[in-house]
Amino acid sequence: MKDLTYFKELANLNGIAGHERQVRNYMKKELTKYSDEIIQDKLGGIFGIKRGEQGPTIMIAGHMDEVGAMVIGITETGFIKMLAIGGLNPEVFVSQNVQITVGNNKTITGVVGAIPPHMSRNSEKKELSFDNLLLDIGADSKEHAMAMGVKVGQQITPVNHYYVTEDGKKIVSKAWDDRVGCAMALEVMKEIAGMKHPNTVIAGGTVQEEVGLRGAKVASAMITPDLFLAVDVSPIGDFLPKNDINANGTLGGGFLIRYYDPRCIMNPKLLQYFEQLAQTNNIKYQHFKSTGGTDAAEAQYAGKGTLATTVGVPGRYIHSTATMIHVEDLKSVKDMLLAIIKDFDNQRLQELLAHE
Ligand SMILES: [Zn+2]
Secondary structure, three states: OOOHHHHHHHOOOOOOOOOOOOHHHHHHHHHHOOOOOEEEEEOEEEEEOOOOOOOOEEEEEEEEEEEEEEEEEEEEOOOOOEEOOOOOHHHHHHOOOEEEOOOOEEEEEEEEOOOOOHHHOOOOOOOOHHHHHHEEOOOOOHHHHHHOOOOOOOOOEEEOEEOOOOOOOEEOOOOOOHHHHHHHHHHHHHHOOOOOOOEEEEEEEEOOOOOOOHHHHHHHHHOOOEEEEEEEEOOOOOOOOOOOOOOOOOOOOOEEEEEEEEOOOOOOHHHHHHHHHHOOOOOOEEEEEEOOOOHHHHHOOOOOEEEEEEEEEEOOOOOOOOOOEEHHHHHHHHHHHHHHHHHHHHHHHHHHHHHO
């Protein structure tokens, strides 16, 4: 993976659930270059179709939304009240510079104020909650904030500080969950543009994953694929003590075979197929058990039931303003997706589906 343009450009766009417009426009522009046709569901999910020789349909989906917040009010003194959209601990927003998207591409920057130790020294520690956080955009009054263009319902996202670490192998950014999946859908479509494959590939991005897999429900119902692959970042715990129950997954350890999460149990034949395919193609992988769900959980209900799983990307500190991923894991994910596309035909589908 030399050219990471898609990853960087997508991570820098802003889009919480229901506000994926910037990301969708980007996806549309790029998918158009490599697809036979573009399709959209009515919630805003977008996909490119690349028809193959015959055979089954593989759907590859990132989700375009990121965790963030929404403007829910302005105090008389000009501070912005916020609501978290998606699973976001309030402490990750404290003392962060964030942006309110007030127009199509216009943003206003502010800071989520932290209380100085001088003022909290003798007071009891209150549990932090989003209700108590105030976003300060430098407005002197409610009217002043409104004159700047602030309205309820607007999205709030972190100011991004995208950087590559000293060793050149890791990248830190906001929104890796799940612009990585969106970028991966584009990478795959670009790669297979001139290639023959025994299946039809439909790749792109769903909406509103972070608020309960809403976009995947309509997108998978629209497409009813034979194999659904969510490409999503999973929270690895390699920075935790070894005996911590969440200490599974390693950064740089290869893509994640998500054999279990509470909402999607990987078909054992599919699990075996993934292991063999990865081994045959020398692709680094690790088994992963998660406590959350991905779009695969929702897609498994499409039609009469759909083979669905996640090709996971290891990520440290997800759902924060700064998540770290590993460039070599990106290669493993892409290689695995391409290996599946080269191999997955009608016969393979029947083998995996057979329920004796
Ligand atoms: Zn995600």
